[in-house]
Amino acid sequence: MTSTAPNENIKDNLKDQISCKLVSEIIRERIQAKGARFHANDNISDFIQPGELETLEREVATRVRDLLKTLLIDVDNDHNTQETAERVSRMYLNEVFKGRYHPQPKVTNFPNDRNLDEIYTLGPITVRSACSHHFVPILGDCWIGIKPGEKVIGISKFARVADWVFSRPHIQEEAVMILADEIERLCEPKGLAILVKAQHYCMKWRGVKEPETSMINSIVRGDFRHDASLKQEFFELVKQQSNFGKNY
Numbered sequence: 001m002t003s004t005a006p007n008e009n010i011k012d013n014l015k016d017q018i019s020c021k022l023v024s025e026i027i028r029e030r031i032q033a034k035g036a037r038f039h040a041n042d043n044i045s046d047f048i049q050p051g052e053l054e055t056l057e058r059e060v061a062t063r064v065r066d067l068l069k070t071l072l073i074d075v076d077n078d079h080n081t082q083e084t085a086e087r088v089s090r091m092y093l094n095e096v097f098k099g100r101y102h103p104q105p106k107v108t109n110f111p112n113d114r115n116l117d118e119i120y121t122l123g124p125i126t127v128r129s130a131c132s133h134h135f136v137p138i139l140g141d142c143w144i145g146i147k148p149g150e151k152v153i154g155i156s157k158f159a160r161v162a163d164w165v166f167s168r169p170h171i172q173e174e175a176v177m178i179l180a181d182e183i184e185r186l187c188e189p190k191g192l193a194i195l196v197k198a199q200h201y202c203m204k205w206r207g208v209k210e211p212e213t214s215m216i217n218s219i220v221r222g223d224f225r226h227d228a229s230l231k232q233e234f235f236e237l238v239k240q241q242s243n244f245g246k247n248y
């Protein structure tokens with residue numbers, strides 16, 4: 001987000017407070033004023049100012065309480081659901097969908113001093129998401145292959161970035177593309193390959209109720225795309241890595 005002069009920010013905040021807008025309206029207007037997208041799998045943290053997430057948490061809890069009431073659950077007397085609205089709100093904003101509302105975890109990159117140009121793979125990295133259609137879990141494993149460029153990042157950062165990207169409502173195909181974009185941005189590899197195997201609870205828990213079906217998809221970029229033997233090496237290494245085939 002481009003910065004605005006401090007006085008303009010203060011004026012805008014005052015205007016918002018005087019008009020008694022909901023914090024979700026204030027944030028939405030800020031996003032729309034910049035012409036930015038706010039689909040379910042977009043990160044909108046640049047548009048949330050300090051303190052607003054806590055206010056949003058209270059607003060979401062009110063809406064979840066309304067949903068529970070509309071579902072004819074006696075939230076006032078049922079001891080099990082009395083604080084469910086607050087828990088669900090916290091869970092969405094700070095846990096399962098934190099990748100929408102919180103900024104990217106800090107990732108330091110280092111120079112590839114010795115010009116390492118061998119590929120390496122990393123996995124399985126557990127990924128947890130939810131499908132955009134039903135908001136029920138997607139759980140799976142991810143493997144990442146890198147042919148380094150001029151920068152390298154610590155291997156734990158791949159897991160942190162994957163967790164941040166997947167912690168949004170998604171479809172699996174887009175989740176993998178967004179993760180690829182973020183990794184390319186962070187370490188500019190000469191080649192990048194990603195494979196995800198996941199189970200979708202919208203198919204497992206409800207709907208067709210298929211308990212074993214999983215979805216596997218992959219993306220290859222740079223040298224992995226142009227060099228068939230490198231691509232094959234990635235898939236061979238992934239096969240050898242432990243837990244390939246694990247079910248949730």
Ligand SMILES: Nc1nc2c(ncn2[C@@H]2O[C@H](COP(=O)(O)OP(=O)(O)OP(=O)(O)O)[C@@H](O)[C@H]2O)c(=O)[nH]1
Binds near residue numbers: 133170171200202207
């Ligand atoms: N391509 C793709 N589809 C997904 C993903 N996650 C869930 N889906 C599917 O999205 C579809 C949503 O379709 P709809 O027909 O509108 O929803 P529905 O009537 O609840 O469908 P059923 O699940 O068949 O009961 C379902 O077929 C899901 O299985 C994903 O990551 N990628």
